[in-house]
Amino acid sequence: NRKKVVIDDNTVNELQEALILSDVSFNSSERIIKKFKDGLKNQETEEEVNNEFFLGILQKEISAMLDRDDLNINFEPGGLSVFIISGVNGSGKTTTIGKLANLIVSEIGKKVMIVAADTFRAAAISQLEVWAKRVGVEFFSNESKDPSSVVYSAIEEAEKKDVEVIIIDTAGRLGTNNDLMMELSKIENVIKKQMGKGPIENLLVLDGTSGQNALSQIEKFKKSINLTGIVITKLDSTSKAGFAISASYDYDLPIKLIGVGETLHDLLPFVPDDFSKALFD
Amino acid sequence: KITDKITSSFKKLRGHSVITDKNIDEALKEIRLGLLEADVNYKVVKSLVDSIKEASVGKEVLKSVSPGEQFTKIFNDELIKILGSETEYLNIKVSPPAVIMMVGLQGSGKTTTAAKLSKYLKEKEKRNPCMVSADIYRPAAIEQLKILSNQVKVGFIENSSQDVIEICKNAFKSAYNQGYDTLIIDTAGRLQIDDSMIQELKSIKSEVTIHETLLIIDSMLGQEAINVAKTFNDEVGIEGIALTKLDGDARGGAALSAKFITNKPIKFYGSGEKMDALDIFHPDRMASRILG
Numbered sequence: 001n002r003k004k005v006v007i008d009d010n011t012v013n014e015l016q017e018a019l020i021l022s023d024v025s026f027n028s029s030e031r032i033i034k035k036f037k038d039g040l041k042n043q044e045t046e047e048e049v050n051n052e053f054f055l056g057i058l059q060k061e062i063s064a065m066l067d068r069d070d071l072n073i074n075f076e077p078g079g080l081s082v083f084i085i086s087g088v089n090g091s092g093k094t095t096t097i098g099k100l101a102n103l104i105v106s107e108i109g110k111k112v113m114i115v116a117a118d119t120f121r122a123a124a125i126s127q128l129e130v131w132a133k134r135v136g137v138e139f140f141s142n143e144s145k146d147p148s149s150v151v152y153s154a155i156e157e158a159e160k161k162d163v164e165v166i167i168i169d170t171a172g173r174l175g176t177n178n179d180l181m182m183e184l185s186k187i188e189n190v191i192k193k194q195m196g197k198g199p200i201e202n203l204l205v206l207d208g209t210s211g212q213n214a215l216s217q218i219e220k221f222k223k224s225i226n227l228t229g230i231v232i233t234k235l236d237s238t239s240k241a242g243f244a245i246s247a248s249y250d251y252d253l254p255i256k257l258i259g260v261g262e263t264l265h266d267l268l269p270f271v272p273d274d275f276s277k278a279l280f281d
Numbered sequence: 282k283i284t285d286k287i288t289s290s291f292k293k294l295r296g297h298s299v300i301t302d303k304n305i306d307e308a309l310k311e312i313r314l315g316l317l318e319a320d321v322n323y324k325v326v327k328s329l330v331d332s333i334k335e336a337s338v339g340k341e342v343l344k345s346v347s348p349g350e351q352f353t354k355i356f357n358d359e360l361i362k363i364l365g366s367e368t369e370y371l372n373i374k375v376s377p378p379a380v381i382m383m384v385g386l387q388g389s390g391k392t393t394t395a396a397k398l399s400k401y402l403k404e405k406e407k408r409n410p411c412m413v414s415a416d417i418y419r420p421a422a423i424e425q426l427k428i429l430s431n432q433v434k435v436g437f438i439e440n441s442s443q444d445v446i447e448i449c450k451n452a453f454k455s456a457y458n459q460g461y462d463t464l465i466i467d468t469a470g471r472l473q474i475d476d477s478m479i480q481e482l483k484s485i486k487s488e489v490t491i492h493e494t495l496l497i498i499d500s501m502l503g504q505e506a507i508n509v510a511k512t513f514n515d516e517v518g519i520e521g522i523a524l525t526k527l528d529g530d531a532r533g534g535a536a537l538s539a540k541f542i543t544n545k546p547i548k549f550y551g552s553g554e555k556m557d558a559l560d561i562f563h564p565d566r567m568a569s570r571i572l573g
């Protein structure tokens with residue numbers, strides 16, 4: 001009992017509007033809708049052709065754009081795993097590190113040290129130290145105002161204490177600030193010299209409430225450091241972080257984790273299917 | 282840039298004597314796209330494009346300027362209509378202490394802006410401000426504000442309690458008793474859909490007279506700016522808006538959406554992390570930023 005699938009312009013416009021309202025870029029929404037419409041041509045189905053039917057197809061298409069085989073957090077097989085966490089001011093780096101340390105300790109059982117390399121902002125070190133105590137992991141900070149020097153000393157200390165994973169908190173910075181972007185690549189270089197290779201995870205923390213500027217951040221951070229993945233925070237808000245589609249597809253970066261709240265347990269693995277469904281909620 | 286796109290799609294107006302639906306159709310499409318890319322809310326874009334169309338169609342094509350320039354002026358004027366044409370100041374000409382409360386989403390820049398504002402009031406307005414932190418949730422939030430108060434050399438009211446309402450009531454009393462003419466209350470970041478946290482702000486306002494509630498908005502905020510601003514304004518009530526992180530390359534369309542939905546004035550903007558990086562908001566400068 002197969003019938004031809006037909007979609008009217010109004011429905012297409014509503015679907016595109018939903019994407020745009022979810023902070024999907026206009027260009028991404030155009031490409032997604034075009035591929036969606038092309039895919040419907042000459043399609044027949046026995047199912048009822050209604051909004052749910054169209055949403056299901058669209059969600060599958062978006063999920064495929066977000067799906068990759070490198071969505072896991074990677075660890076160094078034979079030695080100390082170094083993670084750098086960077087991102088724009090207020091995006092949720094420090095909080096995410098607390099949550100990530102907790103995740104690693106409770107689910108993977110590795111010994112973690114978190115490093116306070118935000119030597120600039122008021123109470124940044126104290127804030128991170130509270131998280132270290134909450135999780136019960138090693139904490140490193142020193143008097144230096146130079147984040148690279150803090151990182152260097154932290155790695156030396158970590159090796160003495162048989163730490164298996166160090167997670168480095170950095171100061172918030174805008175991608176447009178050249179000096180701060182150079183500071184970040186200097187930290188990466190210090191790690192390369194000291195460890196013989198770059199950090200195994202170099203994660204960009206993006207505020208899930210941001211609009212298209214998130215893509216500009218990815219572009220600028222990617223130029224300065226070798227990003228390995230993205231964390232999107234604040235997905236417990238009403239924002240949908242539609243920029244994730246372009247982040248993954250156009251910038252070729254895996255979204256590895258999402259932040260869904262302010263407590264220790266509010267960090268989840270990124271699941272493409274769940275994310276694409278939530279876009280239309 | 283939106284203005285470049287308008288100029289090129291305006292070449293169509295050359296040789297025409299009147300602006301019609303047809304000859305500005307392409308320009309309106311470019312404007313729509315440009316505004317969306319600037320993170321202006323979809324619904325605000327629709328409304329703005331309609332009002333630009335209304336202000337343009339039927340108008341005579343001026344010979345003295347290029348068609349692109351004429352249209353850009355109309356567009357700019359419609360943007361300014363939404364953003365406001367004059368700078369509006371804080372409502373703090375009251376018997377002291379005037380109380381200002383900072384509210385907004387997590388990480389938007391409330392604590393930093395509170396300190397910048399206190400410095401501004403002290404140095405530019407010759408006031409005697411103090412600050413208190415009502416953020417009992419975020420690790421080291423109180424310490425952060427205290428350090429900043431020392432940096433800008435303004436009063437800091439120590440926390441007297443673990444209860445947010447008590448903290449605010451006691452801060453008001455202390456500010457009064459210690460002769461401060463302005464009290465700035467820093468609150469915890471919260472989602473507009475967090476009913477208990479929105480209720481917390483309402484409870485503060487029911488127990489302490491807040492003369493100026495300032496909604497702090499990150500200039501990178503996306504499409505939800507309209508819902509965030511609407512809820513904070515409808516539920517808590519705000520007197521003004523302040524934008525932060527304008528030293529980045531975010532176009533700041535969220536400002537337009539927030540102003541559009543609340544009709545509350547944008548009063549200040551932050552353009553850096555240092556304590557002197559706070560400026561009075563100028564609608565025309567924001568319009569050119571959104572125009573790209």
Ligand SMILES: Nc1nc2c(ncn2[C@@H]2O[C@H](COP(=O)(O)OP(=O)(O)OP(=O)(O)O)[C@@H](O)[C@H]2O)c(=O)[nH]1
Pocket residue numbers: 087088089090091092093094095096118121124170171172173233234235236237258259260261262266387388419470472
């Ligand atoms: N609702 C919600 N809030 C979050 C989430 N992640 C972080 N936050 C909050 O966002 C605010 C900023 O978090 P921080 O961890 O200090 O952000 P940061 O990137 O380290 O900030 P800077 O170091 O100043 O650049 C805090 O109030 C956090 O509690 C999340 O997933 N959901």
Ligand SMILES: Nc1nc2c(ncn2[C@@H]2O[C@H](COP(=O)(O)OP(=O)(O)OP(=O)(O)O)[C@@H](O)[C@H]2O)c(=O)[nH]1
Pocket residue numbers: 089090121172174385386387388389390391392393394416419422468469470471525526527528529550551552553554558
């Ligand atoms: N570049 C830049 N950074 C800013 C600006 N305003 C605030 N920041 C930074 O943004 C980050 C967050 O600022 P906070 O003042 O802690 O934000 P908040 O709203 O108090 O955060 P919560 O209390 O966690 O909700 C900090 O790193 C600030 O230094 C600004 O105008 N420009």
Ligand SMILES: [Mg+2]
Pocket residue numbers: 093094095118124169170171172
């Ligand atoms: Mg931090």
Ligand SMILES: [Mg+2]
Pocket residue numbers: 391392393416422467468469470
């Ligand atoms: Mg704060």
